[in-house]
Amino acid sequence: MKREVWVIGGGLAGSEAAWQLAQAGERVRLFEMRPVVNTPAHKTSCLGELVCSNSLKADYLENAAGLLKAEMRLMNSLIIKAADQTRVPAGGALAVDREEFARTVTKLLMDRPEVEIVREEITSLPLDQPVIIATGPLTSPAFTQWLRGLLGREYLYFYDAVAPIVSKDSIDFTKAFFGSRYARGEAAYINCPLNEEEYNRFWENLVSAERRLDHLTEEAGLKYFEGCMPIEVLAARGRDTIRFGPMKPVGLVDPKTGRRPYAVLQLRPENKEGTLYNLVGFQTSLRWGEQKRVFSLIPGLAEAEFVRYGVMHRNTFINSPELLLPTLQWKARENFFFAGQLIGVEGYVESAAAGLVSGWNMARFLRGETLQAFPPETALGALFGHITTADPRHFQPMNINFGLFPPLTPENTGRRYGKSKKEKNQAYAKRALSVLGRFIRNFVE
Ligand SMILES: Cc1cc2nc3c(=O)[nH]c(=O)nc-3n(C[C@H](O)[C@H](O)[C@H](O)COP(=O)(O)OP(=O)(O)OC[C@H]3O[C@@H](n4cnc5c(N)ncnc54)[C@H](O)[C@@H]3O)c2cc1C
Known part of the structure; x- marks a missing residue:
């Protein structure tokens, strides 16, 4: 098996995956087709471009999107690091200056000696190559065609819209x-x-x-x-x-x-x-x-x-419950991983989180270690647990939310939680961060 990883797509997921691999000391070739070939929504050649809103949603712990960000900070996420550096005032949300954000993502990756950025549209892949496919909801038509043949299944699709x-x-x-x-x-x-x-x-x-x-x-x-x-x-x-x-x-x-x-x-x-x-x-x-x-x-x-x-665009996503493991590895071929909105997560941070999980697990795969799903009590575990185990007949894209977490009980929280929604959400967040802390001590440090 070759050691260099090809990451396909330099959006939020692909950039994060490349960063996680680089931090693990692995060599990465990151393929991004822009500016050679453009999508209907992107406007620049930067990596990590935000195509619509400039908000990465809530940034406080009693909101599941805020918890996901906190977990990603603990995992040294590139996307959250760049967002923290370029934030603009937005109440309780993490909103960014979109151009500065994408420039920061691009620069941080260009500065990594492990990462080579290649501006090229991928239309097919060698099957023995370790790859992370993160070409997003607007995957180029030629590659979509090739993927459809590879996966042997029809794509699901839906439409999404942009605000003025x-x-x-x-x-x-x-x-x-x-x-x-x-x-x-x-x-x-x-x-x-x-x-x-x-x-x-x-x-x-x-x-x-x-x-x-x-x-x-x-x-x-x-x-x-x-x-x-x-x-x-x-x-x-x-x-x-x-x-x-x-x-x-x-x-x-x-x-x-x-x-x-x-x-x-x-x-x-x-x-x-x-x-x-x-x-x-x-x-x-x-x-x-x-x-x-x-x-x-x-x-x-x-x-x-x-x-x-x-404007409106067609969004593409695959049937992840049928195709992927919670580590985001393809069930049919161990050297292929998928990430981003293409796997049926919805949202910038969720897409980046998928890049984090796939990049982190690809590094373990290359080292010959057992792959690890994140614990279900964490936002990272709850989200990708759902994405890969939902009912494949009715699979639809999903945002992070506390409804995906295992319920709180006195046994697994250690004490009774409060009755208000805010207190309950705080208890979810507290449990998640403590479980993630233990997971990081076991597997990351
Ligand atoms: C129009 C639109 C509006 C959206 N608005 C929001 C929003 O406001 N808030 C929100 O949270 N989420 C939004 N989303 C959903 C989602 O969060 C974003 O699409 C997000 O960018 C997905 O991240 P990603 O990394 O999966 O894909 P992307 O960020 O799109 O990255 C994929 C990259 O792959 C490249 N690529 C595609 N095909 C190839 C190929 N064959 N070879 C090489 N490179 C290729 C693309 O150029 C792109 O850079 C929106 C989606 C769309 C389509």
């Missing part, structure tokens, strides 16, 4: 105001409050606006991931659905009225300079002209300049 971005100086601050929900962290968000009449007008225009994929129906195979549903699809479920979702007003008080608004659109800073803001939860498949017309009905956005419109 507007320039800050085009927002009308006689209507909009700064503030975070429940005043948590800095007042980083811009809030556009709507009264009942404004909301009804907006909703009616949103659900009747022209979409780009109107010719595709759910029956024809158009599937969305529940957590990244286009705003107009969510709105069509009922007049109040988005008022209890992305436009919920809870925890916010409009300083002009002293009252909680009827509905709110939140905008999150997109860059360190705070000149660009994205419309939180407003991923959309509306035609661009329709986006401008409909979103401009929101108070504060009447004159908004849209620097990027929302």
Whole structure:
């Protein structure tokens, strides 16, 4: 067996996998097709480019996404290290300056003597080569074709959408105001409050606006991931659905009225300079002209300049419960590992976490050691346990969440946990970090 590892795809998962291997002292050839061949969503040639939101989600322990980050920090994650270095204010979330973030990921990898970066599209692979396949939801068509033949199974697929971005100086601050929900962290968000009449007008225009994929129906195979549903699809479920979702007003008080608004659109800073803001939860498949017309009905956005419109893309993922072990090794060929959104995780950090687990286990494989799944009590173990053991007939992409963890009992926590959701989540996090600490002492140090 050859000793050098080929990592295919220099996105969040592939970059993290290459980093983990380099830290273990292994030689890596990292293949990234950009800028020679581009995807429909990426804009630069940088490794680790974030294609949509600049937020890596919550960064506090009572949230499962925050716990996953804490665990990745303990495992010296490249993606979390780069995010920590380039963070921008975002309340309780870890949001980054997207360009600086991707530049940092690229530089940290270029500085590693173990890593060679090759700008080339891979369309097939030698079967005796140790590889980690991390080509993401927008895997190039030629490689998709080859993989389909290799795996001998049909791919699953779904569609995903991107939220628009507007320039800050085009927002009308006689209507909009700064503030975070429940005043948590800095007042980083811009809030556009709507009264009942404004909301009804907006909703009616949103659900009747022209979409780009109107010719595709759910029956024809158009599937969305529940957590990244286009705003107009969510709105069509009922007049109040988005008022209890992305436009919920809870925890916010409009300083002009002293009252909680009827509905709110939140905008999150997109860059360190705070000149660009994205419309939180407003991923959309509306035609661009329709986006401008409909979103401009929101108070504060009447004159908004849209620097990027929302778009839709096809996302590809494999049936991991059928194909992979919890170590992310392919069941059929021990020198092939998979990582990233391609395996059916959803989210930037989850994708990077898959790179971490596959890179770490590939290093063990090369050293002839037994591969190790992360313990189920940890976020890393719970997520990849689920991804590789879910029901393959109904497999859908998954975010990290506490519902994936084994339940807490007095026996495995050592004492009774509190009754509130926050206390319960804290208990999950405490147990996870203590179990991971022991795991690291056994297998990493
Ligand atoms: C349009 C869109 C919007 C999204 N928005 C969000 C969001 O806001 N928040 C969130 O948490 N998640 C989002 N996701 C989901 C997911 O978190 C990201 O796609 C994430 O980047 C996945 O990481 P990855 O490493 O698996 O793939 P990627 O980051 O896409 O990396 C894969 C890399 O492989 C390269 N590649 C592909 N084929 C080949 C080949 N044949 N040879 C060599 N290189 C190849 C690509 O150029 C790319 O750089 C979004 C996904 C899409 C498609």
